[in-house]
Amino acid sequence: MITYVMGDIGEAKLKYILFRILGSVGREDLMELFYTAAKELIVNSTKAAIKRIIFEELKLNIQNLQDYEEGMKLFKSSLNERKFPAYKKKMRESGLFVKITCIYQKDKIDLEIRNNFPLLPIEAERVKEKFINAKKYDNLFEFFMEHGDSTEGAGMGITMVEILLSQSGFDRRLLSIYSSERKKETVARVEVPLSGIPKSTETHEQLFVE
Structure with missing residues (x-):
């Protein structure tokens, strides 16, 4: 499923697709986790x-640190989700999109939210x-009390998805982000084992950049 700025129809389609996939393996109980995680990560990808x-x-160079900091101040102050629809056409014209994939494998379901551009070093x-x-x-x-709302990138989304995973009985580190300059893409991935797994104290990388 490809979206530019997801509206009500897109959300309904996403919900239908997830419900069909989860229903086919008898795991409708994971619907809230997958749907909420997908929406959060789609918003992050759309903002990016x-x-x-x-x-x-x-006319700011996003690769230049000074320009980036200046641009982010304007970005944070001017953008909210109500303004997203105005950028739908611009995303199409710029060739930028968000691709949502839900993959069922033997013992797990992977949710992937993909941008067709890599992370900048400062974003990584x-x-x-x-x-x-x-x-x-x-x-x-706890998060809202300390930080309030955030409009940049993956701040709220990462925390939301990790808490959802934890409250659903899964390891938080089943969320990962992969970025490739070679492939010109960034992928946020949530891997949920259908049999459940014990929480681990081992270190585990969640950000992969190549």
Whole structure:
């Protein structure tokens, strides 16, 4: 499923697809986890695409650190989800999209949310920080009390998905993000084993950049 800016019809289609897949393996109980995780990661991916459009409009070099910091201030102050629809056409024209894939394998279901561009080095560093920061919170109330709402990238999404995984009895580190300059893509992946797994204390990388 490919989307530019997901609206009500897209959300209904996403819900239908997930329900059919989970229903086929008798795991409708995972619907809330998959649907909420998908929506959060789709919003993050959409923001990342819109950010690149805004930088183009402002004639700022997103690869330049000074331009990036300046552009992010404007991005944070001006963008909210109500403005997303205005960028749907611009995403199409720019060739930017968000691809949602749900893959059923023998013992697990993988949810993948894909952008057709890689992370910038500064974005990768901030995603890494957010993975570390997300471990501090056991529930979203704690996160909101400390940080409030955030409009950049994967801050809220990473924390939300990790908490959802934890509250559903899974390891938080089943969420990972992969970015490839060679393949020109960034993929947020949630891997959920159908049999469940014990939580592990071993270190496990969640961000992969090549």
